[in-house]
Amino acid sequence: MSASAVIFYLIAAFILGAGLLAVTSRKIFRSAIWLLFSLVGIAALYFWMQVEFIAAVQIVVYVGGIVVLIIFSIFLTQQSGKEMPAPPVKRKIFSLLAAVFGIALIYNLINGYRFIEQPARPFSAAVSEIGTQMLSTSEHGYILPFEVVSMLLLAAMIGCIVIAMKNKENIISEIPGDKIIVK
Amino acid sequence: MNGIPLTHIIFLSTALFFIGMYGLFTRRNMITMLMAIELMLNSVNINFVAFNKYLYPDKLDGIFFTLFIITIAAAEAAVAIAIIINLYRSHRSIDVEDATEMKF
Amino acid sequence: MPLAIFLVLGIFGKKYFKNTSGIIGTLALLASTVISFIAAHQYFFVDGKVNGVYQKIIAFKYTWLAFSPNVSIDMGIIIDPISIMMLVVVTFVSLMVHVFSLGYMKGEVRFATYYAFLSLFTFSMLGLVLSSNLFQVYMFWELVGVSSFLLIGYYFDKPSAVAASKKAFIVTRFADLGFLIGILILAFYSGTLDINTLIERLTAVQSTHFTSIATAGFLGVSMLTWGLTLIFIGGAGKSAMFPLHIWLPDAMEGPTPVSALIHAATMVVAGVYLVARLFPVFSMDASVLTIVTYVGAFSALLAAVIACTQTDIKRVLAYSTMSQIGYMMFALGVSKQVGENGLGFMASMFHLFTHAFFKSLLFLGAGAVIHFVHSNEMKDMGGLRKLMPITHIAFLIACLAIAGIPPFAGFFSKEEILMAAFHSNKIIYGVALFTAALTAFYMFRLYFSIFWSKESHHHNSHGEGTVSMKLPLIILACCAVGVGFIPFSHFVTADGSALETHTDMLFSIAPVTLTILAILLAAAMYKNENDKPAKAAAAFGALYKAASRKFYMDELYLFITKKIIFPLIGRPVAWVDKNIVDGLMNLLATITAKMSVLIKGLQSGKVQSYALYFFGGIAALAVLFIYLWK
Numbered sequence: 001m002s003a004s005a006v007i008f009y010l011i012a013a014f015i016l017g018a019g020l021l022a023v024t025s026r027k028i029f030r031s032a033i034w035l036l037f038s039l040v041g042i043a044a045l046y047f048w049m050q051v052e053f054i055a056a057v058q059i060v061v062y063v064g065g066i067v068v069l070i071i072f073s074i075f076l077t078q079q080s081g082k083e084m085p086a087p088p089v090k091r092k093i094f095s096l097l098a099a100v101f102g103i104a105l106i107y108n109l110i111n112g113y114r115f116i117e118q119p120a121r122p123f124s125a126a127v128s129e130i131g132t133q134m135l136s137t138s139e140h141g142y143i144l145p146f147e148v149v150s151m152l153l154l155a156a157m158i159g160c161i162v163i164a165m166k167n168k169e170n171i172i173s174e175i176p177g178d179k180i181i182v183k
Numbered sequence: 184m185n186g187i188p189l190t191h192i193i194f195l196s197t198a199l200f201f202i203g204m205y206g207l208f209t210r211r212n213m214i215t216m217l218m219a220i221e222l223m224l225n226s227v228n229i230n231f232v233a234f235n236k237y238l239y240p241d242k243l244d245g246i247f248f249t250l251f252i253i254t255i256a257a258a259e260a261a262v263a264i265a266i267i268i269n270l271y272r273s274h275r276s277i278d279v280e281d282a283t284e285m286k287f
Numbered sequence: 288m289p290l291a292i293f294l295v296l297g298i299f300g301k302k303y304f305k306n307t308s309g310i311i312g313t314l315a316l317l318a319s320t321v322i323s324f325i326a327a328h329q330y331f332f333v334d335g336k337v338n339g340v341y342q343k344i345i346a347f348k349y350t351w352l353a354f355s356p357n358v359s360i361d362m363g364i365i366i367d368p369i370s371i372m373m374l375v376v377v378t379f380v381s382l383m384v385h386v387f388s389l390g391y392m393k394g395e396v397r398f399a400t401y402y403a404f405l406s407l408f409t410f411s412m413l414g415l416v417l418s419s420n421l422f423q424v425y426m427f428w429e430l431v432g433v434s435s436f437l438l439i440g441y442y443f444d445k446p447s448a449v450a451a452s453k454k455a456f457i458v459t460r461f462a463d464l465g466f467l468i469g470i471l472i473l474a475f476y477s478g479t480l481d482i483n484t485l486i487e488r489l490t491a492v493q494s495t496h497f498t499s500i501a502t503a504g505f506l507g508v509s510m511l512t513w514g515l516t517l518i519f520i521g522g523a524g525k526s527a528m529f530p531l532h533i534w535l536p537d538a539m540e541g542p543t544p545v546s547a548l549i550h551a552a553t554m555v556v557a558g559v560y561l562v563a564r565l566f567p568v569f570s571m572d573a574s575v576l577t578i579v580t581y582v583g584a585f586s587a588l589l590a591a592v593i594a595c596t597q598t599d600i601k602r603v604l605a606y607s608t609m610s611q612i613g614y615m616m617f618a619l620g621v622s623k624q625v626g627e628n629g630l631g632f633m634a635s636m637f638h639l640f641t642h643a644f645f646k647s648l649l650f651l652g653a654g655a656v657i658h659f660v661h662s663n664e665m666k667d668m669g670g671l672r673k674l675m676p677i678t679h680i681a682f683l684i685a686c687l688a689i690a691g692i693p694p695f696a697g698f699f700s701k702e703e704i705l706m707a708a709f710h711s712n713k714i715i716y717g718v719a720l721f722t723a724a725l726t727a728f729y730m731f732r733l734y735f736s737i738f739w740s741k742e743s744h745h746h747n748s749h750g751e752g753t754v755s756m757k758l759p760l761i762i763l764a765c766c767a768v769g770v771g772f773i774p775f776s777h778f779v780t781a782d783g784s785a786l787e788t789h790t791d792m793l794f795s796i797a798p799v800t801l802t803i804l805a806i807l808l809a810a811a812m813y814k815n816e817n818d819k820p821a822k823a824a825a826a827f828g829a830l831y832k833a834a835s836r837k838f839y840m841d842e843l844y845l846f847i848t849k850k851i852i853f854p855l856i857g858r859p860v861a862w863v864d865k866n867i868v869d870g871l872m873n874l875l876a877t878i879t880a881k882m883s884v885l886i887k888g889l890q891s892g893k894v895q896s897y898a899l900y901f902f903g904g905i906a907a908l909a910v911l912f913i914y915l916w917k
Contacts, residue, residue, distance in 0.1 A: 005186045012195045019199055019222050023206025028215060035218045042225050051232055054249055058228075061253050066221060066260045073214055073264045077271045087209045091895065095208035098902050099201040105909065106197045115189045115238065123240040130250075133243055142247050149254050156258035164265035166272075204902065208895050216895075279894055286892030 007048060015041040026086075028074055036067045051125045192233040199226035213267045213277045217260060224256045320378040365419035369563055369636055373416035376643045381409045383762065384548040387651050391544055391658055401441060401542070408434035408548065415557060420481050421470050424561070428466070428525070431557060432459050435549050439541040451537035458534040462524020469517030472510055473568070511568075515575040519562065519582075526558030527609050528616060529586040535609055539601035543654030546601060550608055551646035556639050559615045566619065566632060576620050583616025584718045591725035595732065600653050603733050604646070607689065610726060611642050614719065618704045621711040634703030641700045645688040652682040656737060679738050681761065686734045690727035690802050698799075705798055720798060727802040731809035 018038035025031040039062045046055035134142045199222060206219030228249045235245025267277060274281050385405060392401055411430035418424040433456075440452030520531075527535040539546055562569060562579065569575055587610045594606035618635035655678045688697040701723065708716040889900070 002186045008187050008191070012191075015195070016198055016202065019202045022222065023202060023210065023215070023219055028212060031215055031218060035221065038222065039225065042229065045229065046232065049232055049236055051236070051246060054228075054232060054246060054253075057250060057253055061257050062221070062225070065257055069260060069264055070214060070218060073267060076268060077214070077277050087211055091899075092209055094899060095205050098208065098899065098906070099205040101906060102201045102204065102902075103197060105906065107194065109913065110190050110193050110197075123236050125243065125246055130243060130246060134247065134250075140242070140244075145247075145251060149251055152255065153258055156262050160261045160265040163262070164268045208899055208902075282894075283892030286890065 004048065008045075011041055011044050011048060015045065029071075032067060032070050032074060035070070036063060039063050039067065050123065053125060053127050053130055189233060189237040192237075193230065196226040196229040196233070199223075199229070211278050211280060213270070213279050214264075216279065217263050217267070220263075221256065221260065224252060228252055317382055320382045324375060364417045369560070370416050372636065372640060373560060374413065376640060377409065377412050377416065380551070380643055380647045381405070381412075381548055383647060383651070384544045387547070387654065388542075388544040391654055392542065404434060404437045404441070405545075405548070408438060412557070416560060421474065424564070425463075425467065425470060428463065428521075428557065432456060432463070432525075435459075435538070438545045438549060439538045441541055441545065445540065447537075448540040451534070451540040455534040455538050458531055459524045462521050462531050465517040465524075466521020469514045469519075469521060472514035472517065476510060476514070511572050512574050515565075515569055515572055516578060518565065519575065519579055522558030522561040523582060523616075524558070525561075526556065526612050526616070527586075528558070528582050528613065529589055532586060532590070532609055536602045536605045539599070539605050543601065543650060543657055546604070547647040547650035547654065550605060551643065551650050556612065556615070556643070559612060559619065559635065559639060562616070562619050563632065563636060566622075569619075570622075578620075580617045580620025580715060583613045583618075583620055584715050584722075585613070586610070587613025587617065587722045588718055588725075591722045591729065594729045595725065600656070600733060600737065601650075603729060604649055604653060607649075607726065607730065608646060610722060611638070611646065611689070614701070614704055614722075615639055615642070617715060617719070618707055621707050621715060634700065634707050638700035638704055641688070641697055645685045645697060648681060648685040649689070652678050652685065656682075677761065682734060682738070686730045689730055690806065691723060691798060692802060701798070720801065723798055724801040724805045727805040728809050731806045735809060 015038055018034050018041055022031050022034035022038055025034060039058065043055045043058040043063070046052070046058060133140060134146055137143050203219045203222035203226065206222065207216055210216050210219060231245040231248045231252070235243070239245070270282060271277050385402070388401065388405070408431065411427050411434050415424060415427035415431055418427055436452045436456040439455055440449050442448045522528075524531040535550065538550060541549075569579070590606040590608075590610035590613065594603050594610065597603045597606065615635045615638050618638065619632060622632040622635065655675065659675060691698045691701040705716065705719055705723070708719050889896075
């Protein structure tokens with residue numbers, strides 16, 4: 001067993017453990033923190049897989065953005081200290097069954113398939129290459145999705161603002177993009 | 184570092200995905216449901232990167248997918264939080280069992 | 288031909304032409320009458336004869352519904368002596384009724400509807416007489432029944448009128464059941480529904496059709512007899528023969544011109560016409576003819592007896608109609624097919640022809656009287672001869688005609704019938720003679736009661752009636768006188784060839800004498816008001832009472848239906864229908880409702896349940912496609 005293998009298994013265990021705790025924890029704030037740990041673990045995994053850029057993006061966006069957003073929303077809805085009610089037992093059993101069944105199914109599929117690995121070639125995910133390809137207009141360029149995603153972000157921003165705005169009487173419609181009259 | 188066969192990584196992401204699914208089915212709080220969804224999205228990301236690295240090392244498509252997924256997940260989480268806050272205002276709780284207007 | 292005009296008026300007349308509908312209906316009918324006269328002229332004088340025998344011409348044929356290569360329902364028009372005669376009769380009498388109704392029904396709210404119904408009826412009747420296919424006859428038969436239902440129940444706010452129209456329809460419908468079965472039997476054995484072919488096949492003794500129908504038996508009687516008897520039952524219902532006569536007196540609830548049209552001249556003779564149309568087949572089977580004869584004679588006698596005791600003038604006329612149709616029926620019954628022996632057929636048709644005129648005249652005259660007096664009962668009338676002179680003369684002429692006094696029309700036709708009866712069956716002759724005397728008696732009882740017996744206390748409030756009411760009376764009176772002189776036998780006979788007849792003066796003495804005696808008797812009893820009728824009634828005692836109650840026929844029918852049919856047949860069937868048939872439907876509905884309640888629980892509104900089901904579905908599909916799909 002090489003060192004990288006050991007590291008991988010450690011990271012994997014960390015991720016899974018934190019994830020489990022995130023979905024079963026009783027207190028919501030703790031659950032958010034466990035989620036944070038899980039995401040950090042995934043970033044570590046990316047580092048191990050030598051895609052540093054993705055790892056960096058993961059930390060900046062997911063951990064630094066989304067988890068913080070979640071924590072703020074927990075504060076906004078004044079839930080942080082309380083205990084959450086447990087789900088009904090029936091639901092737990094069915095969900096557990098569903099999850100186990102799913103895992104078994106996929107495991108079966110994976111084991112039956114012969115993945116043709118090509119470990120010989122080097123894998124370089126340098127940032128400059130990523131950047132160039134993203135903005136290129138050639139066949140493998142991703143400029144179009146790039147632009148579209150930027151529009152999506154704009155729409156999401158406006159939408160969030162509209163949806164979450166405090167409802168005054170003069171708001172006519174909540175469709176993002178419509179004219180809104182606010183007094 | 185490539186002593187690990189691809190299937191192990193796949194298995195990891197599968198497990199993570201179904202953990203997230205379990206959380207989605209089980210959690211009563213809308214925010215924790217959102218957290219579970221994030222877990223699921225992340226598992227998909229791991230998958231993409233792994234496939235890219237192991238099977239198609241000369242292309243970068245998996246990485247791009249991952250980037251875009253992260254971006255979109257961020258946008259979606261924001262919108263979800265906005266909806267949750269809106270629902271909180273009308274129902275005074277973020278328990279998903281309280282929002283059953285679609286009942287028969 | 289006129290059928291199209293009638294259809295138009297029948298459908299559109301109600302809505303579009305309000306006050307002028309009467310005029311339009313009458314004009315259309317005038318046109319049709321002229322056409323029918325022209326057609327008659329053409330047929331009888333110009334074209335129709337071939338080798339001295341009148342041929343049956345199929346003017347028009349269109350295959351409507353073909354059940355098999357052999358049996359098909361065609362729409363066709365047949366032209367032969369009796370159909371042309373009926374054409375003339377129907378259109379002419381209908382025209383008279385239309386004109387009369389212009390005056391009688393003036394001021395009615397549903398004036399246009401009335402004329403539409405009249406046109407519908409005329410159309411159906413014409414269709415019936417012109418049909419060349421047996422099933423077509425049946426269709427028009429039913430149409431005639433429907434139109435008469437509509438017309439009898441015209442005053443639908445009177446419950447008695449509604450009940451009467453229902454009764455008429457139900458009784459005739461019941462008879463039509465027999466008719467339909469008879470048609471089916473005949474069609475089955477002869478393999479065709481076309482009347483001409485049917486007659487050919489069933490009268491040629493050597494043909495396979497005839498042997499098969501004559502030999503196949505059911506309950507010991509040959510199928511031919513069954514078929515013909517059933518058809519006769521249908522005709523008997525429509526023609527109000529005993530025991531299906533109960534609807535005719537009650538049908539007097541309709542307006543009087545309607546009674547003139549339907550119950551004097553046209554619908555009630557439909558039965559007689561049917562037997563005449565299928566006469567060649569009827570004459571193959573002696574037992575059926577016997578049935579026809581006895582039913583006809585019995586009805587005639589029964590009706591005459593009852594008519595002597597009725598006080599409602601329209602009811603008297605109704606029973607008189609029944610009696611006269613009985614005459615026609617038994618005349619057919621005693622007739623045979625060929626030559627001299629075909630006298631009964633000819634006499635029956637002739638009597639039909641003349642009866643149409645004088646009976647409609649009687650009804651229209653009664654209508655004029657009713658219009659004047661506003662009541663139907665004889666005791667409200669009397670001494671009207673000064674107040675309504677024209678009606679008086681017309682009524683007198685009609686009574687003389689129906690009594691059979693020469694030289695009026697009825698004399699000739701009645702003589703022919705009596706002669707035919709005399710030649711074949713002396714008992715029937717005796718019955719017919721007695722009935723003739725009774726006919727004279729009750730008709731003149733009616734006449735004297737209306738116009739003579741007591742001084743009238745009616746003042747001349749609105750006159751005798753408009754011109755439109757008097758004109759038909761005059762025309763029909765002239766016809767009643769003159770029609771008798773038409774050498775009918777030249778035109779209409781059983782086998783188409785001319786038949787020479789002569790009135791045997793010696794023979795006629797007996798009937799005429801009896802008739803005159805009866806008239807004198809009636810005059811003695813009714814001319815001036817006295818108590819002789821009451822004494823005579825007391826003398827007859829129970830017979831009188833029974834006769835005036837129509838021999839309790841109605842009560843018998845009511846008993847049968849209410850006590851026997853309803854509880855034993857009607858109730859169980861209704862129970863089955865309600866509980867089993869409906870129960871099945873309700874069961875289906877309940878099952879569906881229960882299942883939907885069960886499934887309803889799936890829509891709980893909980894997002895996570897939905898997600899669970901969603902995943903379950905995906906997993907199932909995945910397993911299915913990956914592992915189980917071969």
